[in-house]
Amino acid sequence: MLPTTVVGSYPQPDWLVDREKLLSRLPPRVRARDVWRVPERFLEQAQDDATLLAIRDMERAGIDILTDGEMRRESYSNRFATALEGVDLEHPGERASRSGRPDIVPRVVGKIRRKHPVEVRDVEVLRASTDRPIKITLPGPFTMTQQAVDDFYGDEARLAMDFAVAVNEEIHDLVSAGADVIQIDEPYLQARVEPARRYAIAAINRALQGVHVTKVLHTCFGYGLVVKNKPANVGYPFLEELVEARVDQISIEAAQPALDLSVLQRLADKTIVLGVLNLGTVEVEAQDVVEGRIRAALEYIEPRRLVLAPDCGMKYLPRASAFEKLHVMTRAAQAVRDGLRAPTGGGGRLTT
Numbered sequence: 024m025l026p027t028t029v030v031g032s033y034p035q036p037d038w039l040v041d042r043e044k045l046l047s048r049l050p051p052r053v054r055a056r057d058v059w060r061v062p063e064r065f066l067e068q069a070q071d072d073a074t075l076l077a078i079r080d081m082e083r084a085g086i087d088i089l090t091d092g093e094m095r096r097e098s099y100s101n102r103f104a105t106a107l108e109g110v111d112l113e114h115p116g117e118r119a120s121r122s123g124r125p126d127i128v129p130r131v132v133g134k135i136r137r138k139h140p141v142e143v144r145d146v147e148v149l150r151a152s153t154d155r156p157i158k159i160t161l162p163g164p165f166t167m168t169q170q171a172v173d174d175f176y177g178d179e180a181r182l183a184m185d186f187a188v189a190v191n192e193e194i195h196d197l198v199s200a201g202a203d204v205i206q207i208d209e210p211y212l213q214a215r216v217e218p219a220r221r222y223a224i225a226a227i228n229r230a231l232q233g234v235h236v237t238k239v240l241h242t243c244f245g246y247g248l249v250v251k252n253k254p255a256n257v258g259y260p261f262l263e264e265l266v267e268a269r270v271d272q273i274s275i276e277a278a279q280p281a282l283d284l285s286v287l288q289r290l291a292d293k294t295i296v297l298g299v300l301n302l303g304t305v306e307v308e309a310q311d312v313v314e315g316r317i318r319a320a321l322e323y324i325e326p327r328r329l330v331l332a333p334d335c336g337m338k339y340l341p342r343a344s345a346f347e348k349l350h351v352m353t354r355a356a357q358a359v360r361d362g363l364r365a366p367t368g369g370g371g372r373l374t375t
Contacts, residue, residue: 024326024363025317025356026087027349028296030241030274031099031160031206032336033077033092034345039069046339050098050246052128052170053115054105058097070095071148078152080346085353088156088204088330091149099208099336100162100170106141107189109133109175116172121214121245130172135185140196150201158204158239159197164190164226165219166211180222187229198236206239206274207231212261213244219261228269239296240265241274248303248339258283266291276334278316279303287323295324298334300352305344313355326363331356 040058061069077092096102105112111130120126142159149157164186168179176182194205207230212219231238242259244250263286265273273290275282276298287295299316301308320329331352337345
C-alpha cells in the first residue's frame with residue numbers, strides 16, 4: 024500500500040558531469056558531450072559507478088521501485104531520440120521550447136527507425152544491482168515529435184507514429200532485459216495541447232502495444248528548478264484525456280503546482296503516481312507537510328491506486344537535498360500507512 028518510487032532521474036555526481044553547464048542551458052535535445060567530465064574511454068565505467076551510487080541512495084532512502092537514476096543521459100529524451108535512423112545531428116534545426124525560447128533540436132531527414140537497442144544495458148546493470156522492483160524510462164513519441172524539426176514527413180502524426188514504433192521495439196527489449204515497470208515521459212502534452220488532442224493518444228498506445236508489464240505515462244510542467252512559473256491551482260490542460268491511454272498508471276506532479284487533487288476522481292481506474300515533493304526548491308520539506316499531501320490525495324483516491332513520488336525528475340537538485348527529500352517521503356508514506364492500518368474503536372476495520 025502506498026509504494027514509493029522516483030520519476031526517473033537522480034542527481035549525477037559533480038565528478039561525472041559539469042552541473043553548471045547543465046543548468047546554464049535548456050535540457051539538451053541534441054547531444055551535449057561537453058557536459059561530461061570523464062574522458063570517453065572511461066565514461067561507461069564512470070556511468071556504471073554513478074548508477075550504483077544512485078541505486079544505493081534510493082535503497083537507503085527506502086524507495087520501493089527504483090530506476091537507474093538516468094546517469095547515462097544528458098537529458099531525459101536526447102539519448103534515445105538521437106540514436107535513431109532518420110535523424111540528422113550534424114545539421115540540427117531550431118524550434119521553440121515549451122517556454123518559448125529557441126531550442127536546438129534534431130532534424131528529421133528520413134524515415135524514423137530504431138537501429139539498435141539503446142537502454143538495454145542500463146536495465147541489465149540496474150537488474151544486477153538490486154533485488155527491488157525496477158523501472159526504466161523512455162521519451163514518449165509525442166514529446167520527441169515536438170522536440171524535432173520535420174524535413175521529411177510533412178505530417179506530425181505520421182512522424183509521431185514512427186517514433187512510437189521505435190519506442191515499442193525498445194520497450195520489448197527492455198522488458199526482456201528485466202524491467203518490471205516501463206515509463207514513457209510525455210511532458211509536452213501539457214505544452215502543445217492542440218496537436219496532443221489530434222494524435223498523441225494514438226501514438227502513445229502504439230508505443231505500448233503488446234507490452235505486458237506495468238506501464239506508466241509521466242506528464243509534467245518541467246524540471247522544478249528550471250521551470251518556476253508552474254500554473255498553481257490551474258491544473259493540467261491535457262490530463263483527463265489520458266484515461267484513453269493504454270497505461271496502468273499516470274504520473275503527475277502535484278506539490279509545486281499545488282494541484283487541485285479533486286481531478287484524481289476523474290481519472291477512471293488508473294493508478295496515480297503522485298508528486299508529493301516540491302522540486303522547485305532545494306529545501307527539504309518537513310515530514311508532516313509530505314504526510315499532509317498524501318492524506319489530501321486520499322480524500323479523492325483509494326490507497327490501492329496511489330503511488331508516491333517526487334514531482335518530476337531530480338536531475339538538477341544537489342544530491343544531498345535529493346536524498347533527504349526521498350527519505351522524508353518514505354518516512355511520510357510509512358506514517359500514513361500505519362494510520363491506515365490502525366484499527367478503529369471496537370470494529371478492527373482499517374481506517375480510510
